[in-house]
Amino acid sequence: MSDLELVDVSLRDGNQSLWGATGLRTAHVAQIAPVLNRVGFRALDFSSSTAMGVSVRTHRENPWDLLRLTRKAMPDTRLQFIGTGFRFISWERAHPEVMELVYTSLVNAGMDRFVVLDPTHDMDAVRETARIIKKAAGGTGAEVIGALTYTVSEAHDDAFYAGIARQYAECRDIDRAYVKDPAGILTPERARTLIPAVLAELGGKPLELHAHASLGLSPLTCLVAAELGVRVLQVGCGALGNGTSLPDAERLVANLRASGHTVDVDDRLLATVARYFDGVAEAEGLPAGQPREFDAAFMHHQVAGGVMTTLRRQLAELGMEHRFGAVMEEIGLVRAELGYPIMVTPFPQMVIGQALANVLSGGARYDQVPDQVIRYVLGKFGKPTMPVEPSVLDRILSRPRAAELAEEPPPLSVPELRHRFGERVGDEELLLRFGMPGGEVDGMISGPPAATHYNPDTQPVLRLLRELAGRPPAAELTVDKPGFRLTLKGGDRD
């Protein structure tokens, strides 16, 4: 009997934290899914509206097909979808009816575990989302897991989280809960008070821990959590573990066993999965997660892994890599001024957008304000956990755009969407068209079906052949190394 179970986040949070959500394509997932099914994971953190958007935009692949084919390949493992319950792909708020259609479509495509998460811990919103999900799930047995999003601030003490745990215990639409530490800042010391406080109020519902390894803390925090009664630890495999992702599964399993715990996973298959992701990383030129060192400054900005990766890429695109330090400093400041939003989607994007605008304006802070920040200040994403700094509040609300956004029409309902996009568009396509520019959806639909096989070992040779095919014909190609010589000579095609 195993006393600890694992949830693998490689395909969703690993890919998002380390590879900007763009690293994995359908073929990468489809190839390893049958093996992942047999490792013995309790569930996989599998998809999100962001991941689905990337499938369409970057890979031109149908994300709904990916959900279905993975479910078929993984009959025994729960597949988790994570979302806030108020948006789908687009950053704008969605009509509750639209969210209901989102969840119904996800259940139909095989998702059977859903995170409910409100970044401001607005519990009415969480309960409503959980209710919608359970309704959408019908009799399928899909489970709902409530997030306790961890951060360090004056407001977020143990009693705060215990209070939320109590509400999860009382909510019949929520089956379990997890401490979600997107920034990887939960220390073992804090875990020793936080986890007992949460467990005491959770009414016997199982508790999981999802702690990013960004600061090198979580591999230790996980061991402490196991000792304190956490039943499920979330991990990443091989190249998709460590770094700004979650603790490395192989190492954590070894450490748990060394600490006297039993973990019923198939070690051979766990290694197979880890080496597969190592292979994908190498073949695709993607960075493998590495163990991280502690970084005290991180406590200030609390920017999570995936967001950090995206930010570095954006700065590079703007030719502003050298301003990274200044931007990080500004992020900490903006976050404080906006009332310490917890740095989980969509707030990091919002805070970083504002911080970038402030840095780019060369000192004229809040000269430019993205619409999302205005909406946040207007309360459209729920009530901020702490009040927004008054001078900043005034500066933002005095903008003419703030008045416009305050008068924004309510989001479109499902019948209105059907009217706009045509009655013959199916639900899945309708939701993509709701969340994304039409051209991107058209591009996906006109593309070929996604490949479903992938072999990392053959990629270098395939790349070589593609490169050669794309060049002017060479008379001769020679590969020479000690003990080996391959020569190809040009000739007339027959």
Add this chain to the structure above:
Amino acid sequence: MSGRHGFRRVVVANRGEIAARVIRTCRRLGIETVLTVSDADAGSPPARLADKTIRIGPAPAAASYLDADAIVSAAVAAGADAIHPGYGFLSENARLARACAAAGVVFIGPAPETLEATGDKLAAREHAVAAGLPVLPGRHVLPDAGAGEVAAAIGFPVLVKAAGGGGGRGLRVVRDPGELEHAVAVASAEAEAAFGDARVYLERYVSPARHVEVQLLGDGERVVHLGTRDCSVQRRYQKLIEEAPAPLLGDDLRGWLHAAAVAIGEHLRYRGAGTVEFLVDPEREEFYFLEVNARIQVEHPVTEAITGLDLVEEQIAIAEGRPLRVRQDAVTFAGHAIECRVNAEDPRHDFLPSPGTVTRAVFPSPPAVRVDTHIQAGATVPPHYDSLLAKVIAHGDGRGDALATLRGALDRCAVDGVITNLDMHRGLLADPEFGKGGVDTRYLERWLAREGTLADGMESAAYVLDDHE
């Protein structure tokens, strides 16, 4: 839903291309493979592909691949959860299935009772009748026990076959009543020698006819069909070219075949992958049940090509105790697929097997075609087993596309060191009659005679070439 799921380790109790093919799916699924090998195959490519190998005996099949006790012992010693028997050898052997159950190892195949019901031609026929399938008029007889009257009632020509046999052994066509007594005696003696069962079966002989079969998957409760295959290009009951779907069948006839196959599958409460074979007279839109093959078949890749399913994966899922993962209305058929069996045999010399060492083996690569093979340069083709080297499978939007792709693929195949039937396949694929589709089971005989490759030995063969297994 926690802990590990499904088989961790599977014994592949076979050899050749099917061993390699089963290993490939197991590997994709993360299942460890243990290959049982005879001395002749210890260094074969499948033995190198498998995670482990266990020697089960010397080269002759009777002392190795047909030794159920050795195979079950190997599975127990290896700590395997299950045995995949492939095709041929012990794949339909109820005794192996029961021995597996006794040893706590899962047999990846139908229940022993089903194997018994389908393995005996008479029993299978009775089940077919009970399930409402049309069968050829016929009865079983013992030597010296009224064969003449039975044959007269059925009407000549009659087919004489062993009751317990398979693979075409002990089969002959009798057109002249005067030859009946001798044919029955010889068939009975052969059947006794080969199968330990002297009973002989007489049935109506239909010609010309096509061999059409329907692939089934069942989980013991529900049965789905995966469409038709046509295997009419055959010699001495050995199929050489197969395609899916069977071409030029009317929609009604095809629908009846599907329904009949599902009916007997449901009647048998079939569990696993299986095939129901039919003799089809497309002119009259009539068909007759022939038999049920309770195993994966050599020609399964053409069905995989048009359905997008991995039949070995589905076999494993069913054996793991899962309900069928495909619903009938979710089975879709895309395009057309054709397979050529490349054998180490010499069509110019009565298809004499050509064992030896392969010195060069070149096959085209996917995705244009699929090649299932266990042959590389340096591989040995032992004399002890069948001569199948490779299956070359092409899939296209239509039959014409598949045919064109397959022609191109065969042109790129090169096997040296042993004699193969590649040239024969090239000739067949270029033949306009085959190109039209819907050839009958005597087609290959006619083609060989026309092409002048029919060797003397064949004409004097005791067997009549035109038959339907």
